[in-house]
Structures are given as structure tokens and as C-alpha cells.
Amino acid sequence: xxxxxxxxxxxxxxxxxxxxxxxxxxxxxxxxxxxxxxxxxxxxxxxxxxxxxxxxxxxxxxxxxxxxxxxxxxxxxxxxxxxxxxxxxxxxxxxxxxxxxxxxxxxxxxxxxxxxxxxxxxxxxxxxxxxxxxxxxxxxxxxxxxxxxxxxxxxxxxxxxxxxxxxxxxxxxxxxxxxxxxxxxxxxxxxxxxxxxxxxxxxxxxxxxxxxxxxxxxxxxxxxxxxxxxxxxxxxxxxxxxxxxxxxxxx
Amino acid sequence: xxxxxxxxxxxxxxxxxxxxxxxxxxxxxxxxxxxxxxxxxxxxxxxxxxxxxxxxxxxxxxxxxxxxxxxxxxxxxxxxxxxxxxxxxxxxxxxxxxxxxxxxxxxxxxxxxxxxxxxxxxxxxxxxxxxxxxxxxxxxxxxxxxxxxxxxxxxxxxxxxxxxxxxxxxxxxxxxxxxxxxxxxxxxxxxxxxxxxxxxxxxxxxxxxxxxxxxxxxxxxxxxxxxxxxxxxxxxxxxxxxxxxxxxxxxxxxxxxxxxxxxxxxxxxxxxxxxxxxxxxxxxxxxxxxxxxxxxxxxxxxxxxxxxxxxxxxxxxxxxxxxxxxxxxxxxxxxxxxxxxxxxxxxxxxxxxxxxxxxxxxxxxxxxxxxxxxxxxxxxxxxxxxxxxxxxxxxxxxxxxxxxxxxxxxxxxxxxxxxxxxxxx
Numbered sequence: 096x097x098x099x100x101x102x103x104x105x106x107x108x109x110x111x112x113x114x115x116x117x118x119x120x121x122x123x124x125x126x127x128x129x130x131x132x133x134x135x136x137x138x139x140x141x142x143x144x145x146x147x148x149x150x151x152x153x154x155x156x157x158x159x160x161x162x163x164x165x166x167x168x169x170x171x172x173x174x175x176x177x178x179x180x181x182x183x184x185x186x187x188x189x190x191x192x193x194x195x196x197x198x199x200x201x202x203x204x205x206x207x208x209x210x211x212x213x214x215x216x217x218x219x220x221x222x223x224x225x226x227x228x229x230x231x232x233x234x235x236x237x238x239x240x241x242x243x244x245x246x247x248x249x250x251x252x253x254x255x256x257x258x259x260x261x262x263x264x265x266x267x268x269x270x271x272x273x274x275x276x277x278x279x280x281x282x283x284x285x286x287x288x289x290x291x292x293x294x295x296x297x298x299x300x301x302x303x304x305x306x307x308x309x310x311x312x313x314x315x316x317x318x319x320x321x322x323x324x325x326x327x328x329x330x331x332x333x334x335x336x337x338x339x340x341x342x343x344x345x346x
Numbered sequence: 347x348x349x350x351x352x353x354x355x356x357x358x359x360x361x362x363x364x365x366x367x368x369x370x371x372x373x374x375x376x377x378x379x380x381x382x383x384x385x386x387x388x389x390x391x392x393x394x395x396x397x398x399x400x401x402x403x404x405x406x407x408x409x410x411x412x413x414x415x416x417x418x419x420x421x422x423x424x425x426x427x428x429x430x431x432x433x434x435x436x437x438x439x440x441x442x443x444x445x446x447x448x449x450x451x452x453x454x455x456x457x458x459x460x461x462x463x464x465x466x467x468x469x470x471x472x473x474x475x476x477x478x479x480x481x482x483x484x485x486x487x488x489x490x491x492x493x494x495x496x497x498x499x500x501x502x503x504x505x506x507x508x509x510x511x512x513x514x515x516x517x518x519x520x521x522x523x524x525x526x527x528x529x530x531x532x533x534x535x536x537x538x539x540x541x542x543x544x545x546x547x548x549x550x551x552x553x554x555x556x557x558x559x560x561x562x563x564x565x566x567x568x569x570x571x572x573x574x575x576x577x578x579x580x581x582x583x584x585x586x587x588x589x590x591x592x593x594x595x596x597x598x599x600x601x602x603x604x605x606x607x608x609x610x611x612x613x614x615x616x617x618x619x620x621x622x623x624x625x626x627x628x629x630x631x632x633x634x635x636x637x638x639x640x641x642x643x644x645x646x647x648x649x650x651x652x653x654x655x656x657x658x659x660x661x662x663x664x665x666x667x668x669x670x671x672x673x674x675x676x677x678x679x680x681x682x683x684x685x686x687x688x689x690x691x692x693x694x695x696x697x698x699x700x701x702x703x704x705x706x707x708x709x710x711x712x713x714x715x716x717x718x719x720x721x722x723x724x725x726x727x728x729x730x731x732x733x734x735x736x737x738x739x740x741x742x743x744x745x746x747x748x749x750x751x752x753x754x755x756x757x758x759x760x761x762x763x764x765x766x767x768x769x770x771x
Binding site for chain 2: 113119124127143163164196298303
């Protein structure tokens with residue numbers, strides 16, 4: 096894969112998974128029309144879900160999932176020592192994701208509920224940045240492959256990239272989607288960072304905030320408008336806490 | 347045989363999630379052959395408590411990154427059963443088409459990217475990009491088709507957005523459906539090439555008598571809802587799924603184990619094939635014949651072939667569904683009225699790795715009091731474990747060297763296409 100007729104160095108990448116559904120790393124194998132080119136851009140050193148190679152000389156480590164057990168802490172720290180760039184990959188890695196909802200429950204009781212008298216080891220969920228230093232965060236449940244491609248281009252040949260500062264509403268309007276908030280849904284599009292191309296409002300679901308806050312979100316106004324529309328505090332908090340990205344904003 | 351064998355595979359590769367294989371043979375005696383799931387638990391059943399019914403499908407889709415549509419559909423069905431909601435015919439068809447898209451993308455992903463490298467003596471499918479690009483392009487195009495179907499019908503392939511309690515939020519665009527139809531026609535030929543590729547692979551010759559559990563077809567190859575059946579003669583309504591799954595907790599696994607008439611049972615493509623062969627489309631039956639696969643087959647490695655057979659089936663059936671959806675009136679209803687009420691419901695859906703159950707108990711405001719999700723790989727984990735013992739005994743006795751034995755054990759696990767993080771959830 097040449098750039099300006101020069102063969103650029105292919106970044107040596109590794110992909111590791113912790114507590115999650117592995118849906119974000121699956122996105123790396125999606126968008127098949129450019130999959131072969133994408134894979135030619137990188138050198139896969141360690142990616143357990145698709146390869147038996149277990150190399151350790153990687154430069155960039157993509158981390159999917161959150162941390163919820165002591166052995167994961169150890170494994171993550173070792174990866175941090177080896178990686179030049181550590182990427183929190185997806186909402187579980189960035190914020191804890193849906194898993195963070197677990198923290199609202201008593202863990203001993205949760206264990207009893209699921210495992211009866213044979214409890215399993217578990218810790219309150221932490222995002223990757225709460226355990227080690229993170230160099231780059233790519234949010235999304237799941238991540239948007241197109242955005243990932245642009246980030247890899249940036250890492251590879253410095254093609255400028257920055258996350259949109261604006262909220263999902265902008266991309267939603269560009270798709271001519273009728274405003275879900277106006278239609279009576281508790282849509283978080285006005286406070287959530289764009290970059291996903293608004294699939295959830297366009298699909299009839301409204302935005303649930305998986306990508307976390309846009310730059311300078313106006314929470315106060317959002318909460319006022321949501322209450323004016325008749326949404327209760329509990330309902331607002333439930334939605335804002337769904338992906339763990341707005342902890343402490345709605346009470 | 348007076349061999350000593352030690353196999354210790356930590357975090358098996360080319361499977362979803364984290365599991366270990368351990369085999370110990372001393373002086374020819376099998377001391378241990380185990381499949382252990384060590385994935386971190388996420389406690390989804392606990393997180394579902396208190397959730398509003400509109401959140402359940404969105405949350406449970408996140409149990410699995412590969413079969414999120416299947417989870418969402420099982421969740422919706424459980425809720426609809428609890429509320430007594432009958433979804434419109436159009437929504438039923440669109441949901442089944444989404445299900446077919448997921449089955450195709452998941453089977454192709456597993457067959458080409460996770461299973462095939464073992465038969466080609468490669469660590470992954472990545473070297474094929476240079477060595478055999480036409481196979482990679484074929485697999486990518488088939489997988490893309492599966493994902494395109496999901497995008498068009500469910501709004502997104504991983505973690506769907508337009509599948510809602512009561513039906514579906516949107517009708518797929520006609521132009522998109524026509525595009526899909528053309529690509530599906532191509533796929534019928536593309537899959538013939540896939541069959542040629544898999545014909546060159548030598549499947550391990552291994553049989554262990556197994557009970558197979560799946561939905562029971564009444565007039566079609568079943569995917570969403572219906573009675574439950576096993577090859578040992580069990581036949582129960584969907585609502586009595588617990589009499590099938592009998593989940594229990596073991597010391598060494600974060601997944602639960604299941605058993606029915608024997609110490610374990612199997613779910614998945616081979617289970618569906620074994621129980622519902624007669625409902626497959628003729629082209630799919632022809633593929634089965636090419637591989638000498640007929641019901642009831644007890645070779646777990648044949649699950650790969652059953653996935654190939656099902657890929658052909660869902661491709662053909664998707665064309666039928668698209669034709670029917672294109673015939674429907676534009677203002678055909680997509681959503682039924684949903685009124686929450688107190689009660690319980692069960693949703694059984696055949697997802698790529700086997701039968702999946704969601705069961706919820708609701709209060710009168712439509713919030714969940716109790717939830718239970720029984721995942722296909724949870725049902726398979728004990729069966730994989732017991733298969734492994736039999737596999738090691740057979741091949742060790744035949745003098746298969748240690749390295750090959752380790753590969754066979756890994757291939758056995760991969761043949762089930764396990765979704766390990768899903769099985770723990």
C-alpha cells in the first residue's frame with residue numbers, strides 16, 4: 096500500500112480483549128469493501144480472536160473491554176509496558192460501557208443471584224484509563240470502522256485526524272432524520288460526540304450516548320429540556336448511565 | 347500406549363472469548379482432558395433487573411458482538427410473550443431477514459477466518475491475502491452480504507437499532523432490497539466455490555454419541571420461536587426451556603454447564619441440521635450430500651459443514667423473503683400496540699451457535715423483576731469438555747503426536763464456534 100509512491104512503514108498492531116462482547120474488534124473485520132487494503136496497512140502481531148500468532152513486539156495496542164478482575168489488571172499493565180501507543184478501543188474501554196451498570200449493585204448479591212453458592216471473582220468495573228495511561232480513546236458501542244480507518248491512516252502517514260467536537264445532532268441533521276427528541280424520545284444526540292453518522296436516530300432508536308460527551312456539552316439546558324418534555328429524573332439517569340459515559344451528570 | 351502427554355493451552359486463539367485447554371496423560375492413562383472457561387463475568391441478569399422493557403433488547407444485544415441481532419430478537423420475543431403482543435406479518439419477515447443476514451455473516455466469519463486456517467496449516471487467514479487472495483475476496487464478499495442484510499433490515503449489523511418491542515421501526519428501502527437480491531443471487535454461486543474450498547479439507551474422523559437440542563420445525567427450518575426438541579426424544583413448549591437447559595454452576599468455570607438426557611448436550615448448526623434436515627432447501631441438502639452429511643450425525647467437526655449447508659439455506663430463503671417484502675403494501679403495519687403488563691415470557695431463537703433463550707418476569711409498569719438468559723455456548727461447554735476426553739483417548743491411542751493432538755483439541759473447540767464471553771455474560 097503506497098502513499099505518494101512511497102511504501103510507508105506498517106504499524107505493528109496488537110488487539111487485546113478484556114471484559115466485553117468483542118464486538119468492537121469484530122468491526123476490524125467488517126467494512127469488507129476495504130478490508131484487504133486495511134489489513135495491508137497494518138502488521139498484525141497479536142490478535143487472539145483471529146490469529147494464533149502471539150508476538151510481543153507491537154507498537155500499538157488496541158484494548159477492547161473494561162477491567163473487572165485482578166488478573167486483567169496484571170495483563171493490562173504488561174501490555175502497557177510493551178506498547179508505544181495504547182488505544183482504548185470502544186465504549187467499554189473508554190468508559191466501562193454497559194458493564195459499568197453492574198457497579199450500582201452489591202457484588203456479593205449479584206454473585207449469589209447468578210452463581211448461587213459458588214461465587215466467582217469480580218471487581219467493580221473500571222475503564223482502561225482508570226488503571227493505566229491511555230494515549231488515544233476511540234469511543235462507540237461498537238466503534239465506527241470508518242473512523243478507525245481514518246485513525247490508522249493518521250497513525251501511519253500522519254493524515255490529519257481529529258474527533259468531531261460537535262454532537263451527533265449535526266450528523267443526524269445531515270441525514271435529514273426527523274428529530275427524535277421532538278418526536279418525544281429521550282435522545283442524547285445533542286450532548287453526545289459525533290463521528291458515528293447517527294445510525295441510532297436514523298434507525299428509529301434515538302441516541303443513547305454510547306460515544307460519550309461532545310466538547311462543552313450543555314448539560315444544564317439538556318436536563319431542563321428533558322424535564323420540560325416530561326421525562327423524570329430516574330428515566331434520564333437510566334439512559335445517561337447506560338454506557339457509563341456520563342457518570343454523575345444526571346442524579 | 348505408555349505415553350505421557352501434557353497439553354496446556356492458555357487463552358485459546360481464533361475463538362470469541364477466553365478459555366483454556368488442559369490435557370494430562372501419564373503412562374498411557376488419561377488423567378485430565380478439560381475445557382475451562384475463565385472469561386470475566388458481566389452479570390447481565392443482574393443489570394437487567396429494574397430495567398424498562400424498552401431497554402432490555404438494547405442492553406442484551408451487548409451480550410454478544412457477533413450475534414447481537416439474535417440476542418435482541420430473543421429479548422424482544424420474551425417481552426412480547428410476556429405482554430401478549432403479536433407482531434405484524436411485515437415485521438416478522440423483516441426480523442427473519444435480519445436473522446438470516448446475521449447467520450450468514452457469522453458462519454462465513456467462522457468458516458473462513460476462524461476454522462479454515464487449521465486445515466491449511468496457517469496461524470490465521472491473514473497470509474491468504476498474499477497467497478490466495480481470491481478465497482479472501484470471496485469470504486469478504488459473502489460476509490459483506492450478510493452485514494449488508496443486517497444494515498438494511500436492522501439499521502446496523504453489530505448492536506441493531508431498529509428492532510423494537512412490538513415490531514420494527516422501519517421498513518427497508520426497496521432499492522436496497524433489490525440490491526441485496528442481486529447480490530444474493532451471486533452468493534448462490536459464490537457458496538458453490540466455498541463448497542469447493544471446503545471439499546479439499548480433511549475433517550478429523552471422530553464420533554461421540556451426543557444429544558442435539560434445537561427448535562423444532564413445523565413447516566420451515568426454524569429460527570424464531572416454536573417448540574423445543576432433542577434427538578433423544580425430548581419435545582417441549584418454548585416456555586418450558588428450563589426443563590431442557592438445567593443449568594448448574596461448576597467450580598472451575600465462569601460459564602454454567604447444561605445437561606438434559608445425558609451428562610451434556612449440543613446446540614448449534616449441526617443440532618439444527620440433525621433435528622430439521624427435511625426443511626432445508628434442496629440446494630442446501632445437495633451441499634450436505636457432497637460432504638456425506640446426513641442426520642443424525644455425531645461428529646462435532648461436522649458442525650463446520652452444517653454451517654456451510656445453512657449458509658446456502660439462508661441465502662436462498664433470504665431471496666424468498668425479499669420477494670415477499672417487495673410484494674407487500676408500503677403502508678403495511680410494522681409495529682403492534684404494546685401495553686406492558688405483569689407476567690413472564692420466554693423467547694427462543696436459533697442464533698448462529700445454537701438455541702438461545704431469554705426469559706423475563708415483568709411488573710405491571712413494564713420493568714423487569716427477574717431475567718434469565720441461556721446462551722448456546724453455555725449449553726455447549728460441557729459437551730466440548732466431554733468430547734475432549736474422548737478425542738484425546740482415541741487419537742492418543744492411534745499414536746498421534748503431541749503437537750497434532752493439541753491442534754485437534756483446539757480444532758474441536760473451534761468446531762463449536764464458541765462465543766465464550768457470551769456464554770458467561
